[in-house]
Amino acid sequence: MSVKFLTNRTLFQKFSTNLNKRFLATVSTTSKLEDIYDIVIVGGGIAGSALACALVTSNITKLQKRIALIESSNISNIREWNPLQGEFSNRVSSLTPRSVQFFKGVWQNINEGRIKPFSDMQVWDGISDARIQYNNESDKSPLAWILENYNIQHAILKTLDKDKSIIDILDNTKVQDITFDKESEGEQFDLSDWPCVELSDGKKLKARLLVGADGFNSPVRSFANIESLGWDYNSHAVVATLHVDPNIENKTAWQRFLPTGPIAMLPLQNGYSSIVWSTTPNLATKIKSISSKDFACLVNAAFQMRVADLEYFYSQLGSNGSVDLQSDFEWRKSVQSKNSDPKEAFPPLVLGVQDKSRAGFPLRMRNAESYIKERIVLVGDAAHTIHPLAGQGLNQGLADVQHLLKVIERGISNGQDIGDVNLLREYSSERYLSNLVMLGVVDKLHKLFCTDFTPTVLVRTLGLKTLNNLEPVKLVNLTRFRSEWFYNSPIYAINTRLYVS
Ligand SMILES: Cc1cc2nc3c(=O)[nH]c(=O)nc-3n(C[C@H](O)[C@H](O)[C@H](O)COP(=O)(O)OP(=O)(O)OC[C@H]3O[C@@H](n4cnc5c(N)ncnc54)[C@H](O)[C@@H]3O)c2cc1C
Missing domain, CATH: 3.30.9.10 (D-Amino Acid Oxidase, subunit A, domain 2)
Incomplete structure (x- = not known):
């Protein structure tokens, strides 16, 4: 029996609540209990650690899930962050x-x-x-x-450290490869369609849901054969x-x-x-x-x-x-x-x-051609990278995390398999277009202003002066791209058409 067919709520929860030991003992002769996770997050940047934190503090997910967060760098300097007065990080x-x-x-x-x-x-x-x-x-x-x-990262880790029992934070640990472990194929509990994450310390973790929060060069995205479209x-x-x-x-x-x-x-x-x-x-x-x-x-x-x-x-x-x-x-x-x-x-x-x-x-614009595949989901810069002129990259990543959390919570409440692509589609349909539009608007702003071609200068000058005289509108245009007004506007429609086609 394949685990993905365990959609019956009771059975599913029995599996996920505490990774039911008897059940797991029979899962596979090749999988060790401690190496099987409901959610493996690759990348402990702000997006990945914010997701981990949201999952361990959510009333719905915290008792149900076994989570691992994997980060290649050493995070002890962030844990112990104790900045000097009058000195600021450049990031x-x-x-x-x-x-x-x-x-x-x-x-x-x-x-x-x-x-x-x-x-x-x-x-x-x-x-x-x-x-x-x-x-x-x-x-x-x-x-x-x-x-x-x-x-931000220090505060997230401090919050996470209070709930250490349900999350394994593996820093100084690099994801070397991601494969499917075909050895369990045909066994009573077949995990052969679960991504198997191979770590630099030799461990192999199996993930019901693998989250790529691993930044611009996302190994998870490469493993999933998802192309990233855009330009430098x-x-x-x-x-x-x-x-x-x-x-x-x-x-x-x-x-x-x-x-x-x-x-x-x-x-x-x-x-x-x-x-x-x-x-x-x-x-x-x-x-x-x-x-x-x-x-x-x-x-x-x-x-x-x-x-x-x-x-x-x-x-x-x-x-x-x-x-x-x-x-x-x-x-x-x-x-x-x-x-x-x-x-x-x-x-x-x-x-x-x-x-x-x-x-x-170096600055670039990218958007993954898809944010999801069966048992795989991308968030943050792994999914999209934007020019920093509007200060939106991380804000978009956090909105991804927020929506993914909701979808996972809904899946658990309905007894669904959280790795099921049909469930993940709700996340993708919510975030893909919204990110695409933001990428398009910021890209156009960059192009509009990076020229000294006189007609363009005249047009943008007129635009800025007009906006400056329209008190309520300018805030919306400049800083709150996500307002309802924006989504209902022709700019949204035009961008959507341009960037989707
Ligand atoms: C100059 C500049 C200014 C910016 N200003 C703003 C701003 O004002 N507001 C805003 O919202 N956004 C801003 N951004 C964008 C923002 O910094 C990024 O969008 C955000 O940091 C991305 O976070 P992330 O967690 O998705 O990715 P990352 O920060 O790239 O984190 C990915 C993590 O994955 C880890 N990783 C990668 N590969 C592996 C592997 N194989 N195994 C294990 N771990 C791995 C990495 O070590 C890293 O910690 C700015 C960007 C730049 C360049």
């Missing part, structure tokens, strides 16, 4: 209210002193300076929260932690669209900000290696100088300090400010960059 994320709401059980373990909610945004065109300004002071609810990825941008994101003017209240997220890519500055605390600067690979290499003083000056120039002036600055990089960028910046600024709009606002001045905080990431 931060902006979490939307929906993601924060999803984390409500984890939030108590977050280091609150290191979170920055913000309710102001300024986004503008590098060529025409057309701007959208959003100030949410009347509403008081933040647009998003900025926090270090370590802060000729662009790298340079991230860094900045020391900014401590006398200025740091409560606004800033983004300027330059022809080489957007530069965003996100508030951390008064005196500290984080940047994500998307630019050409060549320029990214240069700006990662220039002196801290020149880097700080270049970031100020990238937010404040005209594009032609900025290009002059770029041309001086690598001239071995023969040009004093700082005095050049101050001189150009004094000339420029005579002609500029006094209401134009800029981020707090960058005074320096935290040592060793500069790093670069």
Whole structure:
């Protein structure tokens, strides 16, 4: 009898509740009881560990399931994360209210002193300076929260560690191969259609449901022969932690669209900000290696100088300090400010960059051609990867996790096999289109702004100015892509058609 036919609720629950020992003793001569899991999650990044945490804290799944979380890196540094005051990791994320709401059980373990909610945004065109300004002071609810990825992961692990008995967390353990163990074929309890995960320590785990939360290069996706569709941008994101003017209240997220890519500055605390600067690979290499003083000056120039002036600055990089960028910046600024709009606002001045905080990431867009197969499901970056200009990648991954949890819970409540592709289809139909649309919108925004072609500049300038005059609409357009308005809009329909076809 094949286990997948155990759809009778009582039988199924008998199997899953405590992996019924007598039952499992007869499962297979080749499978050891401790190596059989209901859910094996590959990848202990934020998406994978958030799913593990949601499963062990859900009233429906926590008593029913045996779970393993496998992570190739050593997570003890995250468990013991004890950051120094005034030092910030260069990997931060902006979490939307929906993601924060999803984390409500984890939030108590977050280091609150290191979170920055913000309710102001300024986004503008590098060529025409057309701007959208959003100030949410009347509403008081933040647009998003900025926090270090370590802060999120540390809080998840702390929450998970309270429920250690139902989850095996195997870190420092790499998935080497994923196969099907045909040896149990034809036995009384046939697990031959369950994925068998081979680990670097020689163990083999069998999974009723295998979750690929293993990032952009997902081995689970490769094993399942699921293609990932999309393209690489000729662009790298340079991230860094900045020391900014401590006398200025740091409560606004800033983004300027330059022809080489957007530069965003996100508030951390008064005196500290984080940047994500998307630019050409060549320029990214240069700006990662220039002196801290020149880097700080270049970031100020990238937010404040005209594009032609900025290009002059770029041309001086690598001239071995023969040009004093700082005095050049101050001189150009004094000339420029005579002609500029006094209401134009800029981020707090960058005074320096935290040592060793500069790093670069190649940027790409991908979407797996499917998120599911029999007994396999993909979440997070394993399923989709997006340009970071709208800060949506992790938020999408967390929405995947949220929906997958619901589907697993529903499956258990109905006595279904949680590895059954028909059940998993509910997850896929909920998330696939939604992710695809977000990928499409962000990709188009990137293309629309990464050009200095005059007609395009005129159109986007007109668009930004119009949006800036439409108070209620601009928030929806800029920050809450997921609003009902958006899903009912023609943009949604057009994107869906373009990216599905
Ligand atoms: C510069 C930048 C800025 C960003 N800013 C934001 C933002 O503001 N907001 C936002 O929502 N998103 C943002 N993102 C996107 C976000 O960082 C990612 O979407 C998110 O981190 C993906 O998480 P994940 O858990 O899906 O994948 P990953 O973080 O890639 O985790 C995958 C895990 O799988 C493990 N793994 C891989 N292979 C194996 C194996 N064989 N065996 C065992 N383990 C394995 C890896 O070690 C890793 O820990 C940004 C991205 C970039 C590059």
